[in-house]
Amino acid sequence: MDAREADYAHFVRTRTHALLRSAYLLTGDQHLAEDLVQEALARTHRAWQRLEKTENAEAYARKVMYHAQVSFWRRPKVAEVMPADFEPDHETGGDDHSDATVERLVLRRALLTLSAKQRAVIVLRFFEDHTEAESAQLLGVSVSTVKTQTARALDRLRAMLPDLRMLADAPEAGR
Amino acid sequence: MSAEQERPRDHDRLRSSLHDLADIAEPADMYERAVTRSRRIARKEAAVGTGAAMVVLVVLASGLWQMPHGKQQNVPVAAAPQSASSVLPSLSSTAQSSGSASSATPGDKDDSPARPPRPDKPANKPKPAKPKSRTLSDMPGHVFYAEHGTGPDVVRMSPSDGNTEVVLSDAPSSVGISPDGYRIAYVSDGKLLVSEAGGETKQVAANIDAVGQAPVWSPEGSRLLVAESAPGVLDLESGEITPLPEGLASGQHFRWSGDGSTLVYATSYCGLKVAGAEAGTSTTVPVLGDKQPQDNPDGLAACKPTSVDATGARVTVPLQTTGEQTTGTDTADAVIDTATGDLAVLPVSGSVVGAVFDTDGNLLVRTEDDGKTLLSLFGPDNTLKVQAKEPASVRGLDLLAYTR
Structure with missing residues (x-):
């Protein structure tokens, strides 16, 4: 294995789990997440020579991953989710x-009921902590699209997760 | 102050919940899988990226691209047809390429749509056609544009006054613009929706898939060609979908000719076929998608016809190369003769960045030259009716359709 290949192997072995965490949020399934990360890592391998630093490689891989997941022409692969899954669990009072x-x-x-793009903006903004501009750039969409998709996604999550008190205080101003 | 800043704690809660959820993802050793997949991609590309620019120059010099239309026969090459080489430059260029590629940052190059590099202009100075008018308001009809990327806004520009308006924001799928320019069809969660200008949005069918087939309007505007599990024609009045003949069922990206007699569509290997709208048989457009180097020396392919002229003689496509992914641009930059597979030589200067037929067979060509973007409207007889500067308000958008 030459030095470049060794660098790539090191990159894959140190960063795969972080990529899988994001991919899991995008797909809701370990196997689909692995498929997505595999594609992103393969594309990164193709481009490896031009990616001078590992940080570039990770950003590149993430970009491929997000593009693949929200691509207009490629149906995003996500885990199946049934409407009945939303019935609140009545057996409350369990332990923490x-x-x-x-x-x-x-x-x-x-998350799986959101559109692929809404899910992607939620993961980019609130899991990877990217700014709106960075998220727009990673997804290849406009900042205004990121804003509207984020707002819609948050509205939807708020509506679906009342029991969790997540995002509890419904916004009264500033919207 | 934004709502977001007012509710940092809410978002902290979301953040920590997302991190909890991500913990479910188990580590995996992906090295072997990634390298195997990378090699598979490399094999697919191997047929493509050899000596691309050279080939283009040779072909240009050979005059093979001349289109057999009498009036155009002797017009010198203007915008050199795009061709060859790999797409997605930062994704697909091989690791063996020279070091001159230097430091591509992940952020920029792969954002650009899949386009082969443009060859230099030929040595002979092109002689563009002379327009009858250089005033935008002389151009009839409406021009439609879409933003790049997913969930694009669709914009209508009226050349008569140069005004633009968003007709659909965050389009959830590929869209079809009706030939009268007043209706737009698209698919959201499998539902086929039609929005009318200034009117309401109606659901006209369910279980529609817009990935391999955008909803396409019939020339008279009463039917939509859509795909359920297989492509079919929806009669808007009755709501009934009639499947296309079996022989066409595996086609993708069907487009109607302006007279409704002909369908042009793409095959899974990025070739084009032409079929009678009622018949189940089709003929193959030569060259494109052909894997034999002697028949298709430049490895040209067309994965997605975008519009057809009045009779089915010519079709606009984003020109691609064999083995290329179908993702990427949706905007046609080449005009193909369906009988010969030849590329039309368009008598315009600069680079063609968009080309589309309307149902009457007019061809609208969008070019960029020295930072200026021009719209050129050719009649069905190839006369240049209007050539005018495009309004700045649509800069950065992709040409989508031209309608009455």
Whole structure:
């Protein structure tokens, strides 16, 4: 293995989990997340020579990943989610651990009802902490699209997750 | 102050919940998988990126691109047809390419639509056609544009007054503009919707897939060609969908000729076919998508026809190369003769960045030259009716359609 290939292997082995975490939020499924990351890493491998620094490589891989997931011409692959999945869990009063598990499942299902683009802006803005401008650039859309999609996604999450008190205080001003 | 800043704690809660959820993702060793996939991509590209510019120059010199239309026969090449080479430059160029590629940052290059590089202009100075008018308001009809990327706004520009208006924001799918320019069809969550200018939005069908087939209006505007599991024609009055003949079922991106007699569509290998609108048989447009180097020396392909002239003799396509992904641009930059597979030589100067037929067979060509963007409207007889500067308000948008 030459030095460049070794660098790539190192990049893949150190950064894959971080990419998989984002990909999991985008797809809601471990296998689909792995497929998405595999494609992003393969494209990064193709471009490796031109990516001088590892930071560039990760940004590149993420960009490929987001583009692939929200591409106009490619149906995004996401885990199946049924409407009945939204029935609140009536067995409340469990311990904190099971509450947390339920909360995660409900959030996962709520995310999966968003459009691919709405989900992507939520992950970019609130998981990866990108600015609106950075998110727009990564998705290849306008800043105003990021703004409107974020607002719609947050509205939808608020509507679907009242029990969680997530985003609890409904906005009364500034909208 | 934005709502966002007023509610930082809410968003903190969302942030921490997202991090909790992401913890479910398990680590995996992806190295072998990624490299295997990378090699597969490389094999697909291998047929493509060899000596692209040279080939283009040779072809230009050979005059192969001349289109068999009497009036145009001797017009010198203006915008050199785009061709060859790989797409998505930063994604697909090979690792063996020379070091001169230097430091492509991930942020920029792969944003640009999939376009082969433009060859230099030929040595002979092109002689563009002379327009009958240079006034934009002499151009009839409406020109439609779309933003880049996903969820684009669709904009209508009226040359009569140069005004623009957004007719659909955040389009959730590919769209079809009606030939009268007053209706737009699109798909949201599988529902086929039609919005009328100044009117309401109606659902006209369900379970429609707009990925391989944008909703396409019939020339008279009473039917829509759409895809359920297979392509079919929706009668807007009755709501009934009649599947296309079986022989056409595997086609994609169908487009109607202006007289309604002909359908042009793409095959899965990025070739083009022409079929009678009622018949189940079709003929193949030569050259494009052909994998035999002797028949298709430049590796040209067309994955997505965007418009057809009045009779089905010519079609606009984003010109691509064989083995290229179908993703990328949706904007045609070449005109193909469906009988010969030849590229039309358009008597305009600068680079063609958009080309589209209306149902009457008029061809609207958008060119960029020295930072100026021009619209040129050719009649069905190839006369240059109007050539005028495009309003700055549509700068940065992609040409989508030209209608009455």
